[in-house]
Amino acid sequence: MMPSALQAEPIATETIVRAACPHDCPDTCAMLVTVREENGRRVAIKVVGDPTHPTTAGTLCTKVSRYLERTYHADRVLHPLKRVGAKGAGRFVRVSWDDALSDIAARLCAIAARDPERIVPYSYAGTMGLVQGEGMAARFLHKLGASFLDRTICSSAGGEALAYTIGTKTGTDIEQFQNSKLILFWGCNAIASNLHLWSRAQEAKRRGAKLIAIDPYRSLTAEKCHQHIALMPGTDAAFALGVMYVLMQEGWLDRDYIERYTLGYNALAERAAEFDPPRVAAICGISAGEVEEFAREYWQTRPAAIRLNYGMQRARGGGNAVRAIACLPALTGHWRDAAGGVLLSTSGVYPIDTNALYRPELLAGKKPRTINMSTIGHDLNHADPPIDAVIVYNSNPVAVTPQSGEVARGFGREDLFTVVLEHFMTDTADYADYVLPATTQLEHVDVHRSYGHLYVVANNAAIEPLGEALPNSDIFRRLAAKMGFEDPCFSETDDELAAQAFKPQGATASYDWQAVKESGWQRLDLPAQYAPFAEGNFSTPSGRCEFHSEQLARIGQDPLPAHIAPYEEAGRDTALSQRYPLAIISPPARNFLNSTFANVISLRAVEGEPTIEIHPRDAQARSIVDGSRVRVFNDRGSIDLLARVTDRARPGCAVALSIWWKKFARDGKNINELTSQALTDIGRAPTFYDCLVEVEATRSPA
């Protein structure tokens, strides 16, 4: 697996290695790593964005431009560790790989002999690679018969909603956005979380386009748009239905498109008729004029593209909100333009060969239960049969999952056996029985799809693994051997896995791993002017954009896009909103990537410390001034934060940029202490931004 096929261009003793940014971000950048040979050892000395890759265009974000600081961080876990202190205390001793894997195999075998579903994997997108993600890991877990994990923590509400409406996860090509005349950042802080789309939007702006942000918070992106519509969180479906109301009233409709390519217009019109602008204004906490003006602008400006993102689907009605928004370009015909339409994700265009990668036949008839990762706090404490072991990789659940007090209590169970594959001693690793050192992207091979562009990106290993670190794939390979799993697929190399990652059909018909490894990236087999729904061709059962979804009706859900109020709705006359009157949202801080990078010192220095941004009106009512220390609380818990009094936060909605490691906070907690485990309408996803709190000053600034 090691650097056999490096794309080497010798510059004295330096070589350039073609790599891929592994992180959970739509941009999936192509990177160039400069490697110097020092005393027979390869050392990475520079990472830059590949200037030839069309969407990366030579630029990395601030986080990943510090990737060397992360890889060579003094705190890297470089040897297997065994816990000696109490769970959560973070006291470990170094052990050998052989001792660690033998003991882990013995413990897992004993549990599996009773009931293998008592073993649960916990993984997400620490790396988005198809090899170091679920490749070898899935094979191992299938053979074992471990519980399945429903990977809902991020995108399943919006993803499933999109599938019900347009059939798959695809949309406007990022490479078209500079040609748009109107770009709508709908629950999308592109400057922080989709930087390379933002640069296209900047180009569009220079060419005269108008940019509008729809976001409760004046994010870095919203402040640079021409207009900002600051609605309350969880009210986007009402806003979209209000826009439909106006479009329909005014006859601002592409009737030909509706006739040929959509299903259920009349039923949708009846639904939208309930959402007149004054009603919508009251629900969303905005003015009726904002709805009317938005509809007019959306109809009159072409091409118009909506960058819909995941921030707006983290409330109870998040699925329906995505459905409502995804209907808009079919009503107005904006899909006809390559630079129009909607982009939520492009991940659905890659035909991933999951059978080849994951080998479901290894289940050999076993039918394990499924655990929803978003309710792991509940399940660690209450699942039946109980969870006896958790294998964590590519995730930091103690920091990132909702109601994390309960998650920490679950991981703290003395009778739970926990193995964590990690780069660092995260909040989760502190609870492990064994921490196994994993390689970073510079040290292993992988292949990547993207959810924001249309390329396959290859990652060659730039350096040898540091210390005794091993790729995830190799850890599972060795564990399989210890468990006596002898199927030939367990001895496949990472290159062999990467070669099988995509089906040789459709958008990846010409996929050739060796070729991509050498070139670094390859555009999918799609037209340059990709306009997926210009002439219908939706991949729904009807082949149309389904305003009315029979599939949803069949599972007992509303077949039409609906406004479903948040579980915890602010400004209403309920007992809950009287006790906890403020909504709080916790979108990503620019310099963190979920909880990754929170321990990179230079990046944490920029973020300072965990804060809550609160509107002057809400602050004044609570005698909070800028710089006050405050207690933020609800029935689930309480945390201490530093108050920033600012009108970036709208009245009624506070903002705590995230995701901090708990151990870096003064009180050892983060915002997920307060978030709930309630799930979205569609997709069984978490409702991080559907959360009411109260705030009180504990100390004024010195």
Ligand SMILES: Nc1nc2c(c(=O)[nH]1)N[C@H]1C(S)=C(S)[C@@H](COP(=O)(O)OP(=O)(O)OC[C@H]3O[C@@H](n4cnc5c(=O)[nH]c(N)nc54)[C@H](O)[C@@H]3O)O[C@H]1N2
């Ligand atoms: N720098 C950085 N980049 C990232 C990440 C990161 O942690 N840091 N995370 C990556 C991952 S995993 C993901 S899923 C994406 C997430 O990126 P996005 O999908 O952009 O999601 P968020 O950043 O959660 O939220 C985006 C904006 O939505 C707003 N928002 C919150 N609630 C609502 C609402 O109800 N309605 C509307 N209209 N807006 C709302 C927030 O205030 C925020 O400004 O970014 C990826 N990129």
Ligand SMILES: Nc1nc2c(c(=O)[nH]1)N[C@H]1C(S)=C(S)[C@@H](COP(=O)(O)OP(=O)(O)OC[C@H]3O[C@@H](n4cnc5c(=O)[nH]c(N)nc54)[C@H](O)[C@@H]3O)O[C@H]1N2
């Ligand atoms: N309050 C609140 N909570 C949220 C969100 C929010 O906006 N607000 N966002 C949610 C979203 S969108 C998401 S996607 C989730 C993200 O949740 P996670 O996917 O858990 O993401 P990270 O916190 O970045 O943790 C990833 C971990 O994987 C490790 N890792 C990276 N590469 C490798 C590797 O190759 N091998 C191994 N073994 N480990 C590796 C990193 O060191 C890191 O500790 O969080 C969710 N939680």
Ligand SMILES: [Mo]
């Ligand atoms: Mo995410």
